[in-house]
Amino acid sequence: MALTIGDMGKATGTKIETIRYYERIGLLPKPPRTSGNYRDYGAAELGRLSFIRRARDLGFSLDQVRAxxxxxxxxxxxxxxxxxxAEGHLREVERKITDLTALRRELKAVIESCDGGTVATCRIIEALGPETSVWQ
Structure with a gap:
């Protein structure tokens, strides 16, 4: 199975520059080159790139993917x-969900406090901080 970098990108939904980056940082081995100096990937590299892509889609860091x-x-x-x-990553995801839930609650409250009018009396602008008075 001979694949070009474009084939690898299409098969995994990964940009070509990202594939090159993964090679530079050692997540993907540098493939052999054809006589025309094109990268020549095989099934093993495709499987490895698919693994990397799936792990990144799930939010694993590059260091975690490497490990x-x-x-x-x-x-x-x-x-x-x-x-x-995986458990450490799950804890981080749960922490982010907690933070985002609190952020959503705060944003909803700020938006609901707005009763229309002008920007000068806008509760959303006011809630963003005292620095906004510098604009006046």
């Missing part, structure tokens, strides 16, 4: 470390 890839290369290894990485 997961390293762990996945040793198929006989205990998966406790993988579990710890």
């Amino acid at each position: 997961l890839l390293t762990l996945s290369d040793d198929r006989q290894r205990d998966c406790a470390t993988v579990d710890r990485i």
